[in-house]
Amino acid sequence: MKIENKPEPGDLVEIFLIKNSYKGIFLESPESEKGIFLLKLDSGYNIGLNKKDIFEIKVLKKSSEKKEKIEVKKDKEKPNIAMIITGGTIAARLNPKKGGVDWLDTPESLFKFYPELFKIVNVTKVEVPFMKASEDMDYKDWQKIAKTAQKFLNDSNINGIIITHGTDTLHYTSAALSFFLKDLNKPVVLTYSQRSIDRASSDASLNLECAAIAAISDIAEVFIVGHASSNDDFCYALRGTKVRKLHSSRRDAFKPVNTEPIAKITRDTLNLLSNYKKRNTNKTRTDLKFEEKVALIKFYPGQDPDILEYYRKKGYKGIVIEMTGLGHVATKRARKGWTKKLKQIQDRGIVICAASQCINGRLDPLVYSNGLEIFSTGVIYLEDMLAETALVKLGWVLGHKEWAKNKDEVKKMMLRNIAGEFSDRLEN
Amino acid sequence: MELDYNTLGLKSGLEIHQQLDSSKLFCNCPSLLRKEEPKFTVKRKLHAVAGESGEIDVAAAHESLAEKEFTYEGYDTICLVELDEEPPHVVNKEALEIALQIALLLNCKIIPITQIMRKTVIDGSNTSGFQRTVLIARDGELEISSGKIGIATLCLEEDAARIIDKEKGIFRLDRLGIPLVEIATKADIKNPQQAKEAALKLGELLRLVKVKRGIGTIRQDVNLSIKGGQRVELKGFQDIRNIERAMEIEVQRQEGLVKQKKSIAEVRAVNSDGSSRFLRPLPGAARMYPETDLPLLKISREKIDKAKKEIQKVSKEELKIEGLSDDMIKLLSNHNKLDEFKEMLSIINNPLLIAKTILIFPKEIASKEKKSLAEVGKTLNRDVLGNVLENVAKGKIDEGNIKHILEKIVKGESYEGVIDNKKEDINFIEERIAKIIKEKPGLSINAYMGLVMKEFKGKISGQEANEIIRKYVK
Secondary structure (H helix, E strand, O other): OEEEOOOOOOOEEEEEOOOOEEEEEEEOOOOOOOOEEEEEOOOOOEEEEEHHHOOEEEEEEOOOOOOOOOOOOOOOOOOEEEEEEOOOHHHEEEOOOOOOEEEOOOHHHHHHHOOOHHHHOEEEEEEOOOOOOHHHOOHHHHHHHHHHHHHHHOOOOOOOEEEEOOOOOHHHHHHHHHHHEEOOOOOEEEEOOOOOOOOOOOOHHHHHHHHHHHHOOOEOOEEEEEEOOOOOOOEEEEEOOOEEEOOOOOOOOEEEOOOOOOEEEOOOOEEEOOOOOEOOOOOOEEOOOOOOOEEEEEOOOOOOOOHHHHHHHOOOOEEEEEEEOOOEOOOOOOOOOOHHHHHHHHHOOOEEEEEEOOOOOOOOOOOOHHHHHHHOOOOEEOOOOOHHHHHHHHHHHHOOHHHHOOHHHHHHHHHOOOOOOOOOOOOO | OOOOHHHHOOEEEEEEEEEEOOOOOOOOOOOOOOOOOOOEEEEEEOOOOOOOOOOOOHHHHHHOOOOOEEEEEEOOOOOOOOOOOOOOOOOOHHHHHHHHHHHHHOOOEEOOEEOOEEEEOOOOOOOOOEEEEEEEEEEEEEEEOOEEEEEEEEEEEEOOOEEEEOOOOEEEOOOOOOEEEEEEEOOOEOOHHHHHHHHHHHHHHHOOOOEOOOOOOEEEEEEEEOOOOOOEEEEOOOOOOHHHHHHHHHHHHHHHHHHHOOOOOEEEEEOOOOOEEEEEEOOOHHHEEEOOOOOOEEOOHHHHHHHHHHHHHHHHHHHHOOOOOHHHHHHHHHOOOHHHHHHHHOOOOOHHHHHHHHHHHHHHHHHHHOOOHHHHHHHOOHHHHHHHHHHHHOOOOOHHHHHHHHHHHHOOOOHHHHHHHHHHHHHHHHHHHHHHHHHOOOOOHHHHHHHHHHHHEOOEOHHHHHHHHHHHOO
């Protein structure tokens, strides 16, 4: 292959094959297709050319991308908010000229895509602790977000914060922030998008506008704001410890579990639907202690309880088991019973908690003798707490040495309603 | 006034959109249009999205001047993909096969590696805010009587949602996602007659493969410009016969605009009288970006070979199955009568007779009456010929009588008049039947039927004979 000046994405090139040639804009090859050059034809269509078929590439014109200047003006009449951008669909944008991804990580780039947001508030501060797909995050990332949030929350010029985040593990982050941020004084709003922001139908606009309304509201809690239904009309505010991604692709992927939404938010109104903690003048603290050696496992029929041994050998301190129904795993009567192993493992100091695979509803080990048998081994039954929230809370509780050294103390903390993770009454 | 298209420098191309007969392009929903009340509705808003350099596409900007709320009507034949609530599934295999067959029929070069694109459309007709489209092939040709028309591109794309109420922004999702091929010719068309012929020819060719039939399943757009003017796209021809008229009118309008230096690139909707009205500015190439939810589309040798085999089979079957000679097929094709031929086949299953009726007889009559074939064709139009053949099928007209009847019509007798003559015939036949019954009394109705049909075969239908016999046999 003969290449005259190495082409850069965005350059106008002519690519010669044996029989014919194509003129177009040279694009970045997709990550998984390194053997292919992508070319944008005049018509706007992209085609691929096998590198091995290419005879010669001529650069006809270097790309001349001019940096545009966007000035975001502050309006003294509008309330100020801060944003923490962590990655995900809501902050990534395909660059059609080059084929790669651009990040929205400055007020200017945000303004370009979400001008409506700036009609409601001034986004005075934007911080980007990292840019990650949410499945790549762990507790250290939650800690970073919490620290940044604390800084903004204690800034008297800022009314509230919006955190944009990937959807996959958003509910873990929201649970973590609920436990990490103490004496919360202002709204901490997490939001997302399920449809990429480069399409006109993106759900990001409504989510962000409603998040802005929420961020200047009276609700001093950690909560997720997102589409309430498939319609682009209003969002729900969903408490950070009682929310779960329940759909892989719909706009209204996040649903409240075992609770009601805190509020219904349209582009210009906020209607409160349940109790909440009010905005106040506290100084927000962080409590970021976390024990990494905690696990979440899902019980399935016929599962060998030896899996628990694996975790013990690896030095785990606590395990949340997603149990069936009201809180069951295989008992003594099963071919592979768990009762004995659960007892052994707890005797060796590992904390075992139970959450329900049903997602909806409350655990109750006393209804069936099987439940009682498991309960009697000392497993902590976490009522109506979500399994994901339970994992985060267990890591947080065990991160505190003063609690972790005493099983009774751990149990007391796990069952204490710290951040709205329990509901006393279930209406549904 | 006859326009001199050469001097005006008319350059024109066609864009044909044809629905394919498979399930939807990016999901597994049936391609089914619904008439009932919708089962549910969804409300959405669309936002103009800035392009890379910050500019909003000119067409998209025009559409988004007022941010509008759209309502989408759904059914049990709609899934999350049409609702823009689930990523697209891989391209429907059957639709791709059909598109490849069409590409081959047009001698196009198929593009082995290509990318599914999103074409920004924010008039509400797509829930996603874009139409998915992929360039499958390019550089083909279509033969018409005056020569070859180049085929620039062939794309496979998804159809848009149906407008139910434009004012209120209500769309129905049934049509969204039905596979379409978009065939764009090069600007090789020099006058309106060529445009019409090319459109008819393309329509005929498309019917060789698995495409949808009926109103709204094929749509033609015309692109044109004259010397010194901008490109104009004419959209929404209700009737292909309108193409010539609409082009004439637009060329005249352009002539005026060019003189005043006011010609702009625009999309215009054609009215039923052939005039047109402004719809929106012509979109730029800025409105295309890749469908990031799908991998590159790779069209393998095997797929192309399979399509080739299918094409050979299709054309042979289509042409041979009717029992026509190759010459007759060619003749029908050259006179753009394949379509009409197939229509008539549904009336009467006698290919040779149809070929004679729509092609040979009109020719013979034309030369006998010293009229042009076109003139004869005006009188012996599809409706008349269809009606005659229908009566042949019903046994009301004898096969041998067709040419005679057509001649009478061309000579100026009304079609009804010709049929009236036939009524007299029936009165005469009835007399004869009464006589037969009188001469041979006491036979069964079936026996009389045998006698009557033997004598009047072709002149009277079995049902008519039966009715008359029953009048005289008690």
